[in-house]
Amino acid sequence: xxxxxxxxxxxxxxxxxxxxxxxxxxxxxxxxxxxxxxxxxxxxxxxxxxxxxxxxxxxxxxxxxxxxxxxxxxxxxxxxxxxxxxxxxxxxxxxxxxxxxxxxxxxxxxxxxxxxxxxxxxxxxxxxxxxxxxxxxxxxxxxxxxxxxxxxxxxxxxxxxxxxxxxxxxxxxxxxxxxxxxxxxxxxxxxxxxxxxxxxxxxxxxxxxxxxxxxxxxxxxxxxxxxxxxxxxxxxxx
Amino acid sequence: xxxxxxxxxxxxxxxxxxxxxxxxxxxxxxxxxxxxxxxxxxxxxxxxxxxxxxxxxxxxxxxxxxxxxxxxxxxxxxxxxxxxxxxxxxxxxxxxxxxxxxxxxxxxxxxxxxxx
Numbered sequence: 205x206x207x208x209x210x211x212x213x214x215x216x217x218x219x220x221x222x223x224x225x226x227x228x229x230x231x232x233x234x235x236x237x238x239x240x241x242x243x244x245x246x247x248x249x250x251x252x253x254x255x256x257x258x259x260x261x262x263x264x265x266x267x268x269x270x271x272x273x274x275x276x277x278x279x280x281x282x283x284x285x286x287x288x289x290x291x292x293x294x295x296x297x298x299x300x301x302x303x304x305x306x307x308x309x310x311x312x313x314x315x316x317x318x319x320x321x322x323x324x325x326x327x328x329x330x331x332x333x334x335x336x337x338x339x340x341x342x343x344x345x346x347x348x349x350x351x352x353x354x355x356x357x358x359x360x361x362x363x364x365x366x367x368x369x370x371x372x373x374x375x376x377x378x379x380x381x382x383x384x385x386x387x388x389x390x391x392x393x394x395x396x397x398x399x400x401x402x403x404x405x406x407x408x409x410x411x412x413x414x415x416x417x418x419x420x421x422x423x424x425x426x427x428x429x430x431x432x433x434x435x436x437x438x439x440x441x442x
Numbered sequence: 443x444x445x446x447x448x449x450x451x452x453x454x455x456x457x458x459x460x461x462x463x464x465x466x467x468x469x470x471x472x473x474x475x476x477x478x479x480x481x482x483x484x485x486x487x488x489x490x491x492x493x494x495x496x497x498x499x500x501x502x503x504x505x506x507x508x509x510x511x512x513x514x515x516x517x518x519x520x521x522x523x524x525x526x527x528x529x530x531x532x533x534x535x536x537x538x539x540x541x542x543x544x545x546x547x548x549x550x551x552x553x554x555x556x557x558x
Contacts, residue, residue, distance in 0.1 A: 226512075230505045249504045253511035260515055267516055274509035280499070281506045283450040285471035286457070287496035289478035293489055305551040313543025321535035328527035334520060338528060342539060345507040350469025360513020361520070365532065367511055372536045380537060386544045388551065395543030399536050402503050422543075424475075431472045 216265070222273025229255040244374035244407055249367050267360075281346035285427070288344070292424045295417055302390055309391070310422065313398035314429045317342035322441045331442075337361040339438055341369040343430035344401040344423050351434050366401065373400020374407035389415040397422025446495035449488070453478045 215221040233251030240246035260270055271278070292299070299306065321338055330338070337357035340348040345366050352362035377396045386392060389412055396404040397419030405423050409416030456477055458470030466473075482489045514521070521528070 226508055227505075230508055249508055249511060252505075252508045253514060256508070256512045257515045260512065267513060270512060271509060274512070277506060278509040281510075282454045282471045282474075283447065284499045284503055284506055285469070286450045286453045286474040286478055287492070287499045289475045289482065290489065290493055290496035291500065292475075293479060293482040294493070302551065304554045305547045308550040309543045309547035312546040313539045316542045317535055317539035320538050321531045324534055325524075325527050325531035328530065330524045330527050330531070334524050334528065338531060341532065342536070344503070345510070347469060347472055349507075349510055350471060354469060358513075358517070360510050361517050363507050363510035364514045364517070364521075365528065367507065368529070369532050369536055372533050373540060376533075376537055377540055380540055381544055384541060384544065386548055388548055391544045391547035391551070394547055395540045398543050399539035428472060428476070431468045 216269065219273035219276065222265075222270045223276055224273075225256060225259065226252070226274045226277055229253075229259075242406075242410065244371060244403070247367065247371050247403065250371065253364075253367070281349065285344075285346040285350075288424045288427060291417075291420045295421050298390075298417060299421055305391070306394060306421070306425070309394055310398060310425050310429060313395055313422075314342070314426050314433060317399055318430070318434060318437055322437070326441055333358050334361065335441060336438060338365055339434045339441075340430050341365045342399050342401065342426060344427050347427040347431055348401075351431050355435055355438050367403070370400050370403025373404040377404060377407060378411070390418045393418030394422040397424075398426040401426070443495050446492045449478075449492060450474075450495070450499075453481070 229252040230248060232255065233248030236251055237246045237248045256270070260267065318339055321341060322335065325335055325338055333356070336355055337352050339355070339357070340351040340362060343351065343366070345363060348362050348366045349359040352359045373396060377392070377400065381392050381395075392411070393408045393415035396408050401423045405416060405419035408419035453474035454471050457472065457474030460473050461468055461470045
């Protein structure tokens with residue numbers, strides 16, 4: 205009979221173990237999120253990351269070893285970004301009908317998200333790689349990671365900040381917009397998608413189909429604008 | 443499905459090549475997305491071909507950032523130091539961005555007569 209440690213050392217060499225662990229951890233996170241009625245605070249990504257981080261630390265596994273398996277999931281971020289063209293194209297009639305309000309809200313929301321985050325963090329003493337990694341936090345993850353890498357940030361740190369931004373947006377959007385008495389579902393959805401990407405969009409779809417569709421458009425357009433704006437804004441803050 | 447994946451990867455590849463050649467700071471996949479949008483406008487049938495696969499991808503978008511998120515284990519020290527300010531920056535800037543974005547949308551919709 206083979207001992208557990210021998211099986212472990214065999215599995216630890218290949219990508220199978222950590223690839224499976226990533227999918228299982230996500231499935232657990234997704235099941236818990238469903239059980240909680242999709243409450244924004246019970247985020248499947250946050251749960252999966254927590255489980256995997258705890259597992260890596262207790263087994264003394266390095267991130268590099270883990271990533272050899274998980275890279276297959278990570279790689280799919282690229283094609284998924286390209287696939288964002290599909291909902292954008294499908295909603296082109298909605299986009300055309302509200303083109304001006306959307307473009308104005310896109311520029312205003314995107315600039316506010318980047319500039320205020322950088323200004324607040326810098327005023328409180330954050331600098332260097334951490335500050336740079338914060339800049340693309342409102343863009344959808346695959347784009348934010350790409351931007352972070354190309355401007356000298358840390359993609360893994362950006363991933364965590366993107367997730368936290370999405371959860372924040374999903375939690376605050378409804379009470380905030382009610383407080384401001386903004387009732388147009390297009391405005392509500394679009395602003396949420398621009399500020400809080402996919403996690404905010406998932407939340408917007410729970411409000412209504414229109415809110416969700418506009419959130420999806422906001423997310424797609426801000427992916428593009430963040431990629432253009434952040435490299436231009438960053439020099440003013442470092 | 444294979445055709446759809448091939449097209450998505452081909453547009454990503456073209457985006458990467460273009461970004462490198464032109465020296466733009468844009469991520470290759472974003473350029474790939476723009477290219478695919480242009481291709482949809484020129485050949486609407488492409489959209490029907492890619493749509494089911496794309497929807498599958500986008501339905502599980504959040505799974506795809508788990509591996510990068512686990513990288514937090516390399517940043518625990520840094521977050522212990524800068525965690526408070528970074529969290530505050532995220533919360534305030536997200537509140538402001540949603541309020542400003544929605545306010546500007548409603549204001550411009552009223553000005554241009556696109557209001558409901």
